[in-house]
Amino acid sequence: MIEVQNLVKKYGSHIAVNDLSFTVEKGQIYGFLGPNGAGKTTTMNIITGYTGMTRGHVTVDGIDITKNPTESKRRIGYLPETPPLYMDMTPFEYLSFAAELKKIPEELAPQSAEEAMELTGITEVKNRLIKNLSKGYRQRVGLAQAILGFPPVIILDEPTVGLDPKQILEVRSLIKSLAGDHTVILSSHILSEVREICDRIMIINHGKLAYSGTPAELERNMRSSCVELIIKSGELNAVTAVLSKVPGVERAEAALLPEGTISAAVYPKDSGSDIREAVFSVCCKEKLPVLKMDFAGMSLEQIFLKLTSDGDVEEEQCDDSHI
Amino acid sequence: MTAIYKRELRSYFTSMTGYVYAASVTLFVGIYFMIMNLKMGYPYFASALSGAVTILIFAVPVLTMRSMAEERHAKTDQLLITAPVSVTAIVTGKFFAMLTVYAVPMLISCLCPIVIGMLGTGSFIIDYSAIFMFMFLGALFIAAGMFISSLTDSQVIAAVCTMGLLLIFMLWDTIISYIPKTPAASAAGFSLISILAALAVYKACRGKIAAIVIAAAGTVTSICLAIFAGEWFSEALFWFLSALSVYEPIANFTNYFVFDIGGIIYYAVTACVFVFLTIQSVQRRRLV
Numbered sequence: 001m002i003e004v005q006n007l008v009k010k011y012g013s014h015i016a017v018n019d020l021s022f023t024v025e026k027g028q029i030y031g032f033l034g035p036n037g038a039g040k041t042t043t044m045n046i047i048t049g050y051t052g053m054t055r056g057h058v059t060v061d062g063i064d065i066t067k068n069p070t071e072s073k074r075r076i077g078y079l080p081e082t083p084p085l086y087m088d089m090t091p092f093e094y095l096s097f098a099a100e101l102k103k104i105p106e107e108l109a110p111q112s113a114e115e116a117m118e119l120t121g122i123t124e125v126k127n128r129l130i131k132n133l134s135k136g137y138r139q140r141v142g143l144a145q146a147i148l149g150f151p152p153v154i155i156l157d158e159p160t161v162g163l164d165p166k167q168i169l170e171v172r173s174l175i176k177s178l179a180g181d182h183t184v185i186l187s188s189h190i191l192s193e194v195r196e197i198c199d200r201i202m203i204i205n206h207g208k209l210a211y212s213g214t215p216a217e218l219e220r221n222m223r224s225s226c227v228e229l230i231i232k233s234g235e236l237n238a239v240t241a242v243l244s245k246v247p248g249v250e251r252a253e254a255a256l257l258p259e260g261t262i263s264a265a266v267y268p269k270d271s272g273s274d275i276r277e278a279v280f281s282v283c284c285k286e287k288l289p290v291l292k293m294d295f296a297g298m299s300l301e302q303i304f305l306k307l308t309s310d311g312d313v314e315e316e317q318c319d320d321s322h323i
Numbered sequence: 324m325t326a327i328y329k330r331e332l333r334s335y336f337t338s339m340t341g342y343v344y345a346a347s348v349t350l351f352v353g354i355y356f357m358i359m360n361l362k363m364g365y366p367y368f369a370s371a372l373s374g375a376v377t378i379l380i381f382a383v384p385v386l387t388m389r390s391m392a393e394e395r396h397a398k399t400d401q402l403l404i405t406a407p408v409s410v411t412a413i414v415t416g417k418f419f420a421m422l423t424v425y426a427v428p429m430l431i432s433c434l435c436p437i438v439i440g441m442l443g444t445g446s447f448i449i450d451y452s453a454i455f456m457f458m459f460l461g462a463l464f465i466a467a468g469m470f471i472s473s474l475t476d477s478q479v480i481a482a483v484c485t486m487g488l489l490l491i492f493m494l495w496d497t498i499i500s501y502i503p504k505t506p507a508a509s510a511a512g513f514s515l516i517s518i519l520a521a522l523a524v525y526k527a528c529r530g531k532i533a534a535i536v537i538a539a540a541g542t543v544t545s546i547c548l549a550i551f552a553g554e555w556f557s558e559a560l561f562w563f564l565s566a567l568s569v570y571e572p573i574a575n576f577t578n579y580f581v582f583d584i585g586g587i588i589y590y591a592v593t594a595c596v597f598v599f600l601t602i603q604s605v606q607r608r609r610l611v
Contacts, residue, residue, distance in 0.1 A: 045401075050609065052610035070408070071407070073405055073407040076405065078401070080398065082401075084397070084398050084401040084403075086330075086397075088337050088338055097330050098402065101326050101407075102406055103407055145402070
């Protein structure tokens, strides 16, 4: 649906987007992640035609955005970082104006405005001036503008900023409901949000694509080979000694948990090998009741930090929370 | 374009700007009308209007200051530029909305010649031609103000700079009368103009060779002319600059009733140039 090839954007000598390439499939929700200044907003601004690019190609639905900007813009609904609202208008007037700008046929415009207001929950404030609305409502008016007329591509720059928890849940379910018929790209700092809503995650750092994949894939790929287990009871030193002797294990650590159980982490000699079975059979033999055992998965937060902080987050951190 | 035109026009009349503009211009035109036509008994409304040029210098910047600057300041330009409308449509929509607001006091002042006609002998052709000419002058002022507004995101800076520019337009004839009428001064002036033109060409299309050719040709020609045609060339700069006078066509009309078609074309063309420059300025900001 959207193809970005070798996109470069320079502001003077500062490179905001550096040779970025990716493809967005139809009907899926994509999450843009990245630290501040990574180039997320710039990339979105370029796709929507707000900012020009220094080099590269962007096509939306097969239309080159530089060759036929009007046609490509017609296919995109955009909610920028700051909702572009006219304070002297009411939401209904604003959406009617936006409908006219987006060339929605006149007879369909009031209906599309009503629909967008219904979905974003702003019907009750439709006749109040936007300048008198709270931040959450303003954000939702902006969102209503983006989904107005249901364009095939909807791009949302931090759509849940400024909303209260209930509104966040509503907006998330709204975005989820858009998938299938619409391609959605959203940017966010909130990783749990991206994991929950998005079909695919793209992590951008220093203007480059650092990772692209589904949330599950990402967590699987980033999983460490360190095994964490919880043992019902036993003597701490003995447990450490037993686990260290498991074939293929480099070292083991154990700690007493407040409720009397023991939490242990076992590191294999060669990372990538699966030592769970060996650990289990040794524990059985030594009569150490294993309550729980799993790979120490990295949370999305840790993956994000790892990918964006140039890889100085080590595996050691994987089980800090348990020991 | 119509969507933007309607929104802009509406916003002028939902905020105070449109009313304040129309009211203040009407008030001052009314004062001139009362003094010159009603009290002093002068039969031409055109003369009263010529006094109103001064109020336009202060009123038009109020009208134009927010046009582009406010959009950038409030980031609403993101809505306009990412919508499937061209920058040309955005800019012309805004231009015509402002011209419509400008026309409101002009329409009200259309009553004045009728009042004169009721009290004595009215000169309707002269008076309505003057109002007609004032629409073109307004178009030029508005386009210039809009261009300045597109260069900044501060309304105050836009207003002050527009006032400055309009004031220069009005004082132009006085300023250029101080230009020395010597071949050397003309050569220096034309060289400077050609260098500025070359810079503009270079900025606009990065054409190094074209820029150098323009600057060199302009400089060399003006120096040659200064040497070989000194007599004739000495007043050339003055003629050239006085031909650019904005005030002269309207002054010719209000003082001597000369309907200067060339002047109207000059206003229209200059207004188009400023609208074009505004479009370029918005486009360029997008690309930089």
